[in-house]
């Protein structure tokens with residue numbers, strides 16, 4: 001019982017070395033057996049190398065360096081721009097950088113909302129936020145209404161990091177009956193204890209959401225800028241030059257942020273125990289790393305570690321929390337986690353060779369790396385911890401990227417995982433991973449797609465979401481690949497996904513599911529605004545592929561003197577009636593060209609995000625959609 005109580009206490013109240021609330025919760029779990037521990041240690045992991053194959057964008061560093069050396073304008077501008085952007089982080093004292101990585105959980109992405117505009121300002125229709133004002137979420141509607149406070153948290157809606165529970169008095173003053181009526185009847189006389197965001201929680205996690213935004217911003221722009229500035233300054237400029245002199249500073253700032261991120265996620269007691277240090281030794285480690293620079297203020301800040309999170313912004317102790325397949329100490333859904341894994345991997349790879357011998361001896365690099373991937377032997381070491389046994393915390397990469405398994409076929413958002421895995425393969429110079437991504441594209445097409453050329457979720461607008469980007473990155477890569485595979489082009493001696501039969505089929509068919517004005521038929525979980533395009537057909541032809549004969553009446557193709565293909569739909573375009581046997585939809589198209597009437601019927605079953613709409617009928621006539629799918633009835637998303 002005592003242990004359980006500990007887990008309910010806010011982490012920040014226990015900001016002292018010793019078992020953290022996260023540790024206390026861990027102790028309530030059944031200890032792992034020796035066999036299970038050995039099994040955890042034996043599980044295959046991607047071992048991170050001492051040095052990575054560094055890339056700038058999608059270019060190997062050596063290629064980029066050669067371009068810079070010959071004065072290539074793009075490369076020169078990129079270097080100058082990177083130094084300029086890095087400057088603002090270099091001048092920031094370490095203490096300010098450390099303060100960005102808070103000790104509380106980074107939750108609130110999905111549940112946080114404006115207390116005044118909960119249905120309008122929430123996940124998908126966000127607060128305004130900037131890394132230069134990191135602890136405030138600005139509500140554009142509160143700004144427009146000129147409210148006393150248009151940002152959160154604020155003195156009326158305070159949050160120390162554990163979430164805001166508005167007082168009934170404040171709630172009554174800020175809301176009224178008319179507001180309640182406009183907002184699905186949410187009570188106005190007192191706060192009902194719910195955020196009413198995209199998902200609802202019992203606290204407004206304003207600061208948790210700020211921290212989530214901070215992590216995103218660091219991963220997306222700050223860390224790559226610092227890491228690239230380090231690479232440029234140390235490799236493109238001679239020793240003794242002013243640029244080269246700054247290399248260690250760029251790397252140091254990135255290392256400060258990455259180490260704090262690792263500590264925030266894994267927790268100080270975890271890292272301490274994993275590396276067999278006493279608390280005093282651990283603090284000395286941190287002091288030697290952080291205090292190394294002259295004039296840097298230093299005070300030890302205890303990181304309890306992030307709780308097990310899940311997408312509903314809940315953690316152990318919260319009502320409704322449960323352990324699921326996506327419950328980890330890392331935030332977000334599988335696809336956004338994969339994006340984060342890519343950010344951390346890229347950031348780490350850029351500065352991995354910058355750790356000094358002293359930093360390596362103090363395990364700074366090893367500790368940082370643990371948030372990306374754990375090491376074989378970790379579980380054993382943790383079993384011998386003084387207050388042990390402790391449980392292994394895996395790195396983010398282990399949960400999200402599986403470079404030697406085929407995973408994409410079951411995932412309609414597969415590219416969100418394929419891109420980071422491809423990065424991994426390129427950084428490790430591992431051709432097996434690179435080839436696996438081409439194999440994944442083929443399996444994705446063969447298993448996620450139907451004979452109708454659409455994904456299992458039958459929305460013509462986003463059915464092949466993002467896959468073109470993966471194929472374009474793989475296109476033309478050479479290596480020791482399977483010469484008989486459909487993704488290998490023996491003439492070009494390179495990967496060529498665009499000519500795979502599975503891809504050509506999809507590219508040709510999906511464009512048929514559109515109206516005379518070119519917009520796509522809004523079936524299932526569609527996104528609005530998508531139009532029929534010829535780009536993918538052109539990609540097939542440019543890659544040396546052939547379009548199926550049946551498409552000839554509908555498209556004109558022409559090859560120019562430079563060998564590039566031009567593809568256009570014939571005009572006027574009269575598309576045929578069509579029965580989608582596997583996605584279970586039918587299209588009747590009486591009339592010709594833009595005067596066609598389109599009557600479509602959905603006789604599918606409910607899959608994926610698909611709202612219940614079987615047997616819904618839609619009609620397009622006289623240049624307008626006259627009857628359409630009703631979408632997610634009752635949804636408060638602004639797009640539905």
Ligand SMILES: [Zn+2]
Pocket residue numbers: 114115116117121139140141142143
């Ligand atoms: Zn607002």
Ligand SMILES: [Zn+2]
Pocket residue numbers: 457525608609610
């Ligand atoms: Zn969906």
